[in-house]
Amino acid sequence: MGMNELIGISRLFGGDPEFVLGGGGNTSWKDATTLYIKASGAALGTIDESGFVALDLAAVRAVLQRDFPLDSAAREAQALSALLAARLPGQTMRPSVETILHALFPYVYIVHTHPALVNGLLCSVDGPGRAAELFGDRALWIPYTTPGYVLSRTLKDAFDRFAAAGRSVPQIVLLQNHGIFVAAETTAEIEKIYDSVFSTIRAAFGAAGGKAPDFSAVGAGAAADATGDEPEGRALAEAILRQAPGSSLRFVSNAATGVFLASPEAFVPLAGAFTPDHIVYSGAKPLSLSHEANRHAGDAPATRLGPAWKAFVKSEGFAPRIVAAEGLGIYAVGASAKMADLALALFLDAVKIAQYSSAFGGYRHMALSDVEFIKKWEVEQYRSSIASQ
Numbered sequence: 001m002g003m004n005e006l007i008g009i010s011r012l013f014g015g016d017p018e019f020v021l022g023g024g025g026n027t028s029w030k031d032a033t034t035l036y037i038k039a040s041g042a043a044l045g046t047i048d049e050s051g052f053v054a055l056d057l058a059a060v061r062a063v064l065q066r067d068f069p070l071d072s073a074a075r076e077a078q079a080l081s082a083l084l085a086a087r088l089p090g091q092t093m094r095p096s097v098e099t100i101l102h103a104l105f106p107y108v109y110i111v112h113t114h115p116a117l118v119n120g121l122l123c124s125v126d127g128p129g130r131a132a133e134l135f136g137d138r139a140l141w142i143p144y145t146t147p148g149y150v151l152s153r154t155l156k157d158a159f160d161r162f163a164a165a166g167r168s169v170p171q172i173v174l175l176q177n178h179g180i181f182v183a184a185e186t187t188a189e190i191e192k193i194y195d196s197v198f199s200t201i202r203a204a205f206g207a208a209g210g211k212a213p214d215f216s217a218v219g220a221g222a223a224a225d226a227t228g229d230e231p232e233g234r235a236l237a238e239a240i241l242r243q244a245p246g247s248s249l250r251f252v253s254n255a256a257t258g259v260f261l262a263s264p265e266a267f268v269p270l271a272g273a274f275t276p277d278h279i280v281y282s283g284a285k286p287l288s289l290s291h292e293a294n295r296h297a298g299d300a301p302a303t304r305l306g307p308a309w310k311a312f313v314k315s316e317g318f319a320p321r322i323v324a325a326e327g328l329g330i331y332a333v334g335a336s337a338k339m340a341d342l343a344l345a346l347f348l349d350a351v352k353i354a355q356y357s358s359a360f361g362g363y364r365h366m367a368l369s370d371v372e373f374i375k376k377w378e379v380e381q382y383r384s385s386i387a388s389q
Ligand SMILES: [Zn+2]
Pocket: 025, 098, 112, 113, 114, 178, 179
């Protein structure tokens, strides 16, 4: 029981890219008075006791009883300072943005992840209906809600309804276009529930005739850090680096990406954002270079890139982190090698989600207004991280 169990289950899920990518996912353990939760930015796969923050459980739950301003930036800032004030004496790290959610669950262990297989269901048109059919009362479906204070408010209201009806809170909570929470009294039970969720979704995917994404490499330049061996691919890589000098670049081309890079129509499922994490690491959308556009322009992809890049920055307000070149492959651009790796990992995660969602009535992106909110939120967080340096 306790911290050692929490560390063990965190490393188990955090070390498996099927469940957790980058700094994503978070875990917690609570006793009657204290909540131990992953610190913001800690990596689950290698976490030890120093990666967790200890908070007063009652004080965290009480954050939702306070009145906050309607303005979202002011509200999130005040909620965060209330949360920081709920830390036990001597605690200095910032707790996960999802801390209040963890505190709300009346269970000892919580493991929250964003697995591609599960998100295939959560980012699909038929998601709500299929989830009810597959999991019944075992799972609670929460329609897409802005992460942070608003999401914890929504979950609290849902849990209160269970309490009022004299029912226990479900151990599985499915957050549309986001991820899954699994809650239990023991870590063994957490594993068992995850196993059953995965096998249930996998079976439904298979029964619908779904084929698992094929990430085996095809053609030249498929190594993760190559830039494309074909002359056209190399020229495009150089053109990208002219737009983003000093950046790190990753290239990938495989059977799974090839399906979506076959035509502009085939690419549509990847042209929007599936979850907030995808926006944070891969950008709200990729820059897509289609043959069609090339034919109209009468130019090679490398020549097309400059004007397309500038138009993208103008309309989107950020520089592309993914360039998807029809018939060539995927280029990920990052300010560092780590950022480029993360952009690519999250984009390939979106490739999986797009493919899995095909078995559940097709993909469902986040609404554009929600995408805009996350984009602004990121900017705010970036500003605050710079300001605190
Ligand atoms: Zn999450």
